[in-house]
Amino acid sequence: MSDETEQTVFPYSQLVMGSLARGAEDEALAAQDEADREWLNTGEQMIQGEQSELDRAVADGKTYAQFRSAVVHTLNCSIVRERFDRMSAWRALLERFGAGEYNATIRPGPTLYHRHELEALPRTRRRCEKCAPDIENWTKPSPSHPGTVITKEIKSVSLAAHHAGRTLILADGSEAGEIEAVHITVTTTGGTYKIGRDASVTLRHVVSK
Structure with a gap:
């Protein structure tokens, strides 16, 4: 085969292979776009669910908020107020991801209670020093604390x-x-x-x- 023939065939095969590669890449990008849209749709529904649950609790008259710690807050506490807006909390997380903070985590929303519900919980609680909710501090007794009644079912x-x-x-x-x-x-x-x-x-x- 002459040099001229080789130069004619090679660019053509390269063009075909390049076209196939671009086609596969376009399909992959389209699939990723669809996956991203599904993820965003699912994520939006999840966030709306979080917000709806909080809104229902507020409408039901629950005025005490507790997160994963023992500290109890009012609904207007300036320390945690931003965490009641779940959409803003998730946007803040995405912004941190965009800034390269890939170890960032979402700040969870609160669980809201009526006073009697909170007082009935068998776990330690402390009043927030900032908003000072109208509820007493309470420390869960240690199992070894004198006078503690422990009931346990066994075989x-x-x-x-x-x-x-x-x-x-x-x-x-x-x-x-x-x-x-x-x-x-x-x-x-x-x-x-x-x-x-x-x-x-x-x-x-x-x-x-």
């Missing part, structure tokens, strides 16, 4: 000697008194025996063929 097979002194509450809710000792009952061909849960016994059997 009966787990009962053991160390449970002595604890009140036994039956399945129907009735109290059977304080546990004095825990035994297991074993029925054999020789009779029925009551054995302490922590006692040691020896078993013997014949291996069958």
Whole structure:
């Protein structure tokens, strides 16, 4: 094949391959655009859902706000007011991403409560020093704190000697008194025996063929 023929064929094949590559690239970009549109649509619905939930809580008269910490705020607290606008919170996150802060995270919205709902929660709460909501500070008692009542449901097979002194509450809710000792009952061909849960016994059997 002459040099002239080679120069004629090569640019043509390169043109075809380039066209195919551009076509594939255009398809990939179109698919990405569609995925982005779907993501934005889903994201917008999610944000609107967050905002609607907050708006319903405010309309219901809930005036105490608590985030992931124990601090309680009023709805007008200047420290957290911007976080009530969920669209603005998400826009701020996207702006930080655009600025190269790829480790940025969304600042979550609050959970709103009526006063009686907040006071019924078994977790520590502290009044915000800035907005000073009309509610008392409360610290959840430690399990080891004297006077703390702990109720725990366990399987009966787990009962053991160390449970002595604890009140036994039956399945129907009735109290059977304080546990004095825990035994297991074993029925054999020789009779029925009551054995302490922590006692040691020896078993013997014949291996069958």
